[in-house]
Amino acid sequence: xxxxxxxxxxxxxxxxxxxxxxxxxxxxxxxxxxxxxxxxxxxxxxxxxxxxxxxxxxxxxxxxxxxxxxxxxxxxxxxxxxxxxxxxxxxxxxxxxxxxxxxxxxxxxxxxxxxxxxxxxxxxxxxxxxxxxxxxxxxxxxxxxxxxxxxxxxxxxxxxxxxxxxxxxxxxxxxxxxxxxxxxxxxxxxxxxxxxxxxxxxxxxxxxxxxxxxxxxxxxxxxxxxxxxxxxxxxxxxxxxxxxxxxxxxxxxxxxxxxxxxxxxxxxxxxxxxxxxxx
Numbered sequence: 282x283x284x285x286x287x288x289x290x291x292x293x294x295x296x297x298x299x300x301x302x303x304x305x306x307x308x309x310x311x312x313x314x315x316x317x318x319x320x321x322x323x324x325x326x327x328x329x330x331x332x333x334x335x336x337x338x339x340x341x342x343x344x345x346x347x348x349x350x351x352x353x354x355x356x357x358x359x360x361x362x363x364x365x366x367x368x369x370x371x372x373x374x375x376x377x378x379x380x381x382x383x384x385x386x387x388x389x390x391x392x393x394x395x396x397x398x399x400x401x402x403x404x405x406x407x408x409x410x411x412x413x414x415x416x417x418x419x420x421x422x423x424x425x426x427x428x429x430x431x432x433x434x435x436x437x438x439x440x441x442x443x444x445x446x447x448x449x450x451x452x453x454x455x456x457x458x459x460x461x462x463x464x465x466x467x468x469x470x471x472x473x474x475x476x477x478x479x480x481x482x483x484x485x486x487x488x489x490x491x492x493x494x495x496x497x498x499x500x501x502x503x504x505x506x507x508x509x510x511x512x513x514x515x516x517x518x519x520x521x522x523x524x525x526x527x528x529x530x531x532x533x534x535x536x537x538x539x540x541x542x543x544x545x546x547x548x549x550x551x552x553x554x555x556x557x558x559x560x
Contacts, residue, residue: 288327288344290334306457306494307547308427309343310334313368315433316349322464325479326432329486332534337494337543365415372435375407401435405453405461408437412459428493429459430486437463451485451517454492462489469518480530484521485509487534494546496539502527503536 310330314323323346330344349368364370412429420426439450452462466485470478487504498507508520535543 288331290331290339290342290344307339307342309345309425310428310430311345311347312430312432313347314349314431315368315372315435316351318432318434318464321475321479322434322467322482323432325482326430326462326486329483329534330430330490332483332530333487333490333543334547336535336540337547339547342547365411365417368431371408371411371431372401372403372433374411375403375405376435377402377404377438400465403433403435403437405437405439405450408461409453409455409459412461413455428457430490430493431459431461433461433463434465435463436465437461452489454489456493456495458493460489460493462486466514469514477525480525481518481521483530484524484534491535491539491543494543496542496546499536499539501536501538502529503539504529504534505536505539 312323312327312330327344327346334342334344351367351369408431412431415429416422417424418426437450437453438447439453440446441448450463451466452460454460462485464482467478467481470481484504488509491505496505498510499505500507502524504524506520506524508516511517511520
């Protein structure tokens with residue numbers, strides 16, 4: 282897949298188009314979005330990714346904005362590739378439908394969520410499964426391994442506990458592979474207050490990307506703070522506002538500890554390589 286817009290982080294004399302220094306996990310980041318997500322929500326996410334990777338010194342790594350892929354045509358008529366050829370397919374394959382059992386329908390409203398709201402309800406775990414299995418990431422088939430970050434304007438739901446309970450989530454992550462984030466979590470901001478929404482999306486995206494790259498939550502004034510994973514929506518909103526007030530946007534999105542860990546993720550030292558081998 283070819284990106285509509287491409288950003289390369291710094292320069293790396295050892296960078297190779299086909300190699301991407303895979304041992305250092307410097308694979309390209311593909312950012313795609315559901316039809317209807319506005320540019321006002323897409324570019325803050327791209328900015329967050331850019332700032333995060335710059336702070337991690339991920340030189341040579343690329344960020345590709347691949348859009349909705351609705352006009353993308355695979356080079357082959359393979360049905361397997363056609364299945365994964367647009368964001369629309371991923372969305373359709375993950376949507377809750379009236380034919381599903383009561384157990385599979387989110388608790389908030391049961392079947393009524395399908396008839397009483399214009400916002401689609403998506404199974405986040407299905408999106409992660411499809412993004413993980415997509416044929417585009419298989420180097421053995423001449424494809425390019427990468428990270429996926431999908432932005433949707435539908436609501437996301439995940440099973441909890443033994444699977445008998447389903448709850449609404451802001452995002453879902455498969456570390457080292459892919460993540461999906463719903464921008465409906467930012468709808469508490471007035472539609473005409475684009476600057477505030479922009480800032481909140483940057484912080485929210487940075488947190489979910491951090492999880493994608495294996496960062497754990499921390500206790501400092503940082504986009505990875507534990508407050509960001511609170512089940513209390515107001516707590517998360519207030520913490521984002523606190524970070525904006527602290528002027529953490531840009532190179533200060535991460536605290537020193539998280540920045541070091543992310544740098545080590547992309548540029549592992551000999552010590553960290555040995556530590557990972559022997560646990």
